[in-house]
Amino acid sequence: MPDITLYFLQASRSIRIAWLLEELGLxxxxxxxxxxxxxxxxxxxxQLCGTHLGKAPVLKDGRLTLQESGAITEYLCEQYDHSHRLFPVDQAQRAKVREFVHAAEGAFMVHCLPSVYNRRIDATLAEKLAPGIEKIVANDLDWLEAELQKGNGxxxxxxxxxxxxxxxxxxxQFIFRMRLGPQDRKWEGIEAWLRNVENGQAYQRAVAKTGHQL
Structure with a gap:
């Protein structure tokens, strides 16, 4: 059996890895x-996570230590997803999963985090920049809504x-919780998708085990 340890920080990307571990049954x-x-x-x-950056999440598997949730996700799927359920074999589906794995940080988080940092540093500047950032975040959400409409939702x-x-x-969840997109808009498809995956047994086990809250 693998010797896996997850270093979990509350209100962080750590829930991604706890959920994934539950999906894998590890x-x-x-x-x-x-x-x-x-x-x-x-x-x-x-001090204890064992990485230079000290950012969550951190995963240890035996002697291997990994940071960055996207890298951890790809490693766990390559190593333990023997049925290819989480990273499908089908080329088109596999490419789409990989696109979303990278977009989670490279689009959604990159585009919304400037608002969070600006709020901490300079509230006046944050207020000035908010409309422009909201447009970028809204565009990301529009794309996600369109992708959900292509499938079963x-x-x-x-x-x-x-x-x-x-x-x-x-x-x-972070975008909605921090109110980083336009507050006069609704993305009903995204909200329905979130409710569905949040009600999944593996996600619920991860939340119960970690005490996750955002």
Missing amino acids: DYKLHTWDRESSGLAPPEFK RYLVGDHVTAADTMVAFSV
Whole structure:
């Protein structure tokens, strides 16, 4: 059996990996930390996770230590997804899953995080930049809504959870929770998709086990 440990920080991308581990049916040790009042990870997390950056999540599998949720996702699927359920064999579906895995950070999070940082540093600047950033975030959400309309609307790729769902869901939850998109718009397809995947048994187990809250 693999010797897997997940270093989990609350209100972070860590839930992606806990959910993925539950989908894979893998046993794992779990170390969880709350954020400090500043919003940062506590020093203990940075000391024990074993990486230079000290960013969550961190996964250890035997002697291997990995950071970055996208890289961890691809590693776990390559190593343990023997049925290819989370990264399909079909070339078109596999390419689409990979696109979403990278878009979770390279589009959704990259485009919305400037608003979060600006709010912490300069509220006046954040207010000035908000309309422009909201347009970019709205464009990302429009794309996701259109992709869901192409399929069954319940999952991003195919008819069951894939790594696309486990990666992108946190990004969208974060956008909605932090009110980073236009507040006069609704994305009903995205909201229905989120409700569906959040009600999945593996996701619910991950939340219960980690105490995840955003």
